[in-house]
Amino acid sequence: MDPMIEVRNLVKRFGAFTAVNDVSFAVRSGEVLGFLGPNGAGKSTTMKMITGFLTPSAGSVKVSGHDVEASPIAAKQAIGYLAEGAPAYPDMTPVEFLIFVARVRGYSGNELMQKVDAAIDRANLRSVAHKNIDTLSKGFKRRVGIAQAILHDPPVLIMDEPTDGLDPNQKHEMRLLISEMAKNKAIIVSTHILEEVNALCTRAIIIAQGKLLFDGTPADLEQRSAYHNAVTLTVSGGASTDTIADALRKVTNVARVEVSAGADGRMHVVAFPESGASVIGDISQLVRAQKWELDEISVETGRLDEVFRAITSGTSESGREVLT
Ligand SMILES: Nc1ncnc2c1ncn2[C@@H]1O[C@H](COP(=O)(O)OP(=O)(O)OP(=O)(O)O)[C@@H](O)[C@H]1O
Ligand SMILES: [Mg+2]
Numbered sequence: 001m002d003p004m005i006e007v008r009n010l011v012k013r014f015g016a017f018t019a020v021n022d023v024s025f026a027v028r029s030g031e032v033l034g035f036l037g038p039n040g041a042g043k044s045t046t047m048k049m050i051t052g053f054l055t056p057s058a059g060s061v062k063v064s065g066h067d068v069e070a071s072p073i074a075a076k077q078a079i080g081y082l083a084e085g086a087p088a089y090p091d092m093t094p095v096e097f098l099i100f101v102a103r104v105r106g107y108s109g110n111e112l113m114q115k116v117d118a119a120i121d122r123a124n125l126r127s128v129a130h131k132n133i134d135t136l137s138k139g140f141k142r143r144v145g146i147a148q149a150i151l152h153d154p155p156v157l158i159m160d161e162p163t164d165g166l167d168p169n170q171k172h173e174m175r176l177l178i179s180e181m182a183k184n185k186a187i188i189v190s191t192h193i194l195e196e197v198n199a200l201c202t203r204a205i206i207i208a209q210g211k212l213l214f215d216g217t218p219a220d221l222e223q224r225s226a227y228h229n230a231v232t233l234t235v236s237g238g239a240s241t242d243t244i245a246d247a248l249r250k251v252t253n254v255a256r257v258e259v260s261a262g263a264d265g266r267m268h269v270v271a272f273p274e275s276g277a278s279v280i281g282d283i284s285q286l287v288r289a290q291k292w293e294l295d296e297i298s299v300e301t302g303r304l305d306e307v308f309r310a311i312t313s314g315t316s317e318s319g320r321e322v323l324t
Contacts, residue, residue, distance in 0.1 A: 004186035010059035034201035086145030090134030222302025
């Protein structure tokens with residue numbers, strides 16, 4: 001199956017400044033690609049080039065087999081785009097706005113009203129359908145943006161921070177909606193919420209300073225964490241944490257051990273394994289043999305925030321301004 005989105009050696013320069021620097025990747029139908037990166041990394045700029053809102057300085061984008069520059073209309077017919085901040089006409093109601101969008105998309109008559117109706121249902125806009133958009137809460141404004149993006153049931157969806165600023169319930173609903181649509185679409189979602197990568201994405205890309213630094217599954221990302229397979233013992237009494245730490249250091253494949261006090265004042269002993277190794281079996285045996293008194297023993301899959309920092313460290317927007 002050919003990819004629905006093909007980005008090749010994409011570059012965007014604004015004057016002397018390079019916002020997107022030789023980025024390449026592909027997205028297939030059924031994939032939800034999480035777009036991660038610090039502020040100013042070039043996520044929105046890349047999305048704008050994929051959707052044809054900005055012309056690349058170099059490189060190319062194909063959507064559903066159509067080159068976005070050479071065949072912009074065919075490409076745009078295949079794309080639904082939720083731009084950053086979900087812009088819409090504030091003095092229209094959601095119904096008026098969606099009718100306008102449906103006309104631009106070439107629908108008329110009954111078919112137009114069916115498309116508008118379905119989009120209102122899908123985005124849960126029924127209760128505010130006839131209120132002016134500028135009077136709606138942020139969450140409903142975002143849903144208006146979603147409704148216009150999915151109105152024509154496009155095979156490709158590009159969403160720039162769809163859950164930004166939503167309350168926890170609305171975030172959950174938005175993720176459900178995206179997951180439902182993912183079955184037969186190729187979707188790109190940018191986000192600053194790292195848990196969203198696990199909740200929503202089949203793949204993640206990290207960019208910083210315009211460069212692609214990581215492309216893999218959420219599990220690949222977690223495996224890069226020092227906490228991948230790390231075992232934490234929460235000690236309740238009995239043996240001292242130093243005794244426990246010394247014993248853990250002797251366990252096969254334990255690379256290092258750290259002792260720390262948790263926010264609740266309880267003591268934690270964390271055993272970090274050699275890369276990729278699993279140490280929980282041996283540690284559990286040791287705990288039983290030594291009869292240590294523990295409140296808890298847990299294994300981690302990895303900490304995304306730590307990996308994100310490691311991959312993008314020194315590449316923040318402010319850092320870039322100092323460097324240039
Ligand atoms: N039209 C423009 N003219 C000049 N510079 C621009 C323009 N658009 C974006 N930039 C710059 O390009 C860089 C990338 O911006 P972009 O909006 O793509 O970042 P982002 O990854 O989406 O960040 P955020 O997470 O804050 O949304 C930034 O330094 C930004 O200031
Ligand atoms: Mg952005």
